Amino acid sequence: MSYREPLSQTAIAISISESDDLAVLGLAEEHLRDAMTEISRHMLAMGARLVYGGDLRDNGYTKLLFELVARHRRDADVGDVRPAIANYLPWPVHSMKSREYLSGLREDLEGIGELYCLDKEGRAIADDAKGSPSPAAFSDEDWASSLTAMRRVQTEAIHARIVLGGRVTNFKGLMPGIAEETEFALKANQPLYLLGGFGGCARDIASDMGLMPEMERSADWPGRIGFSSWRANDLSNGLEFDEIRTLARTVHVDQAVALILRGMLRLSRRAGHD
Template structure:
């Protein structure tokens, strides 16, 4: 009988972006990047498949995740050819890149990951044309509808979601990205792990759900008012209330990883016996 990792090919989505209030919390962006790296590394080690949707900036989280997966696969069993990551690119993002750029990116991910280009409605398409559109070619509505469509596609492919950080200003879309992804997870009754200790949108959501103290002078961003109507049970993440609250408040990555894995393993065991 072949060995299967505890989270073998379980699709785990990572929701992360820069927080506006990291400095206020005594943190820097490096803390957020380190948290993502450690969480992702442990998910990969347990056999999970990572789902991410983002831009392609040279120093962005997408590139960091690609590098992490590449490094992990190099150190892991060379006979394991299962894709470890799926990256969803909304229409405006991949349309600003050339076909050569995207082909090179896919080639670099061969054997370790998959790159999905989506159209305006969130359907997977082949991006072969040399488009390379200017950022000015897209209206606010183009961005909003395309990002929402991308997040719907992500949710359909996802078992659970981990959310941390997130801008609540200068975002594209109908609400902050972390918020929309959390909203979709809650509505789909998917396990959601909220890490509010790193500030940003995830902290606001955790606060509104009663998991941590209210944030003074926080921004009432679009769509925020709905999260106070969700309860702890709606997170459906396999953790007890005290564990959920600890996860929402901690800035210790090791503690966060242990709690996330505890919840996921409980859910995996329950599914096995159902």
């Protein structure tokens, strides 16, 4: 029998974007990128498949993930030929790229990752972009419905979600992206690992759930009030309350990784005993 990595059948979504308040916390963008890199690297080493819904900026988190997978990929099983990363692109994002650009990206990702271009309703489309319209071609409603559809489809494809950072201003959609992805995970009762120590939307959510002290309150972004009704046990992540609270507050990446893996491995063992 071939050896299987502990998380070889687990699809884990990474929810991350820039935090508006990193400087207030004495942190910089590099801290957020380093945290994502280390967390992703350990998930890959345990055989997990990473799932991300993001943009295609040259310096964005999507590209960072792709580079990380290319460097650190380690198959969970000798017979496991699944790509190690899946990236879901909402309609306006991929529509502003040419067919040639997306085809080239797919070629670069061959054997490493999969790129899913979605239409406005979240259906995967094979023909990719049909042109390169300007951002002005998409209304606020186009962005909101497309992003919500992408996050719904992504949630259906994953087993767990890790959340850190996140803008609460100048976002597209019904609410900040981190908030909507977190809400989808909570409503689906999926294991959710919430890191508030790196500020942003994740910190607001952790504070509203009673997992860390209140800072000077940020803007009352759309949908925020709803998170005060959720509690630690709603995270369903295999961790005890003290561990959940520590994860929510820490800025030490090694500690965060250890806690995430502890929770995931506990859930894996419990599932094996069912």
